[in-house]
Amino acid sequence: MSHGVSNRAEEETALRARLGRKDGTSGESRSLWRAVPLALLIAGGIACYALGLQNHVSLSALVHHQEALSIHVDAYPVRSGLAFFFVYVAAVVLSIPAASVLTIAAGFLFGPFLGGTITVLAATLGSSLLFVAARGVLGDLLRRRAGRFVERLAEGFRRNAFLYLLVLRLAPIFPFFIVNIAPAFFDVKLRTFVAATLLGIVPATFAYAWLGCELDDVIARAGESGHALSLSDFATKEISLALLALAVIATLPLAYRVIKSRRQG
Template identity: 30%
Template sequence: MNRKKLLIILIAGVAIGFFFWLDLSRFLTLQELKAWHQTLLEYRRTHPLAMVAGFMAIYIIQTALSLPGATILSLAAGAIFGAIAGTVYAIGAAGIGATLAFLATRYLLADMVQNKFGHKLERINSELEARGLNYLLFLRLVPLFPFFLINLAAGLTRLPLSTFVLGTVLGIIPGGFVFVNAGASLATVTTTSDIASPRVLGSLALLGFFALLPALYTKIKGRTT
């Protein structure tokens, strides 16, 4: 492994280490968000550009390093910026952060994985190159698959970057809007589990199924012809 790759791993490792050493996750709770809500609103009123830039930077770093806190940051987007603007900022930041994680994984590990397991992954890679958007939309929409694991796993395949970006952004809009919209009414939120109700989760899973239908249809049709 060359020096550039080692440096990237070192920087990421130090950043993650500091996050947990300083216990920064204690600030990423619903109680802390409510406690700081008025202060954040006042800062947004007096420094709107700095607030947007700072919020997006934090969200990008959190996503790129696969750190905890995405749910609270999505709620914060709605609480600070409102449902529509908050969704734009949250989705934009999450998309950028996910892309950075994808690219870092591909740069650091993809060659090694492909060299060692490439023959075993050839079928998966071919399928992703042909219908990767449908599969990625399914994984993003169905709330059973951890967001950060999808970023890292996709980076180890030959899924095109453009497909990853498009599938990620489109796939996280519905779920992202649910949490950002809830954050816009922060006073009514008592626990984050209340937001992801069975009805909401079922709706997202149904969207994921519809996204997967074209790929399933193509595979079934190919077997019958």
């Protein structure tokens, strides 16, 4: 009887070992498949830079083609709006740093309200697609390499993800593509990411879309001062202060939660 029990135990141990190997293999396979979308997006971004496509969504390109673009939008408003929407989504997904230029172009071509609305929807969709592509592989990377401090940081980010993201969106301090990817490390829920992005980018988007309506005046002022047109010509002191004030206001609930949790701890 003892011999039978021993054989049964050995068989169960061998079975668990085989299952463990299978689970490990399937886990590695899943990790590889999760990395495919992000790898494709990175490859697409590199290809765009190699082909110089980023030069076609620059401020100088907008100034150079402003008349032709205006004529085309007037002739084909719906087609132009859809084309602009998908160009914006592609620029965000491929992490081409052209969000500010495209937002100014949206205001110039479609007006502040329609241009701002198209931009908000396109930026939110593009950000969400990039976030979903990066979340699996970057989340796995953090879990494998995270130390105690990083894990505590990730836990704090997850608890207050909406407020953290809202503050980062309201205060355009960090590049747009970094804010799209960073939450992927912390396993933030997609609906939280979408809600914070959609709400957080509204003020800056409509501000820059409104400034885009004054493109001709900004070009004229830059020409009078004798310097090349740049994004700093659109970033007025009043708008910068307003966006900073909004970010500070959004930080208050987050600061309250952090202080409260520390006191309770």
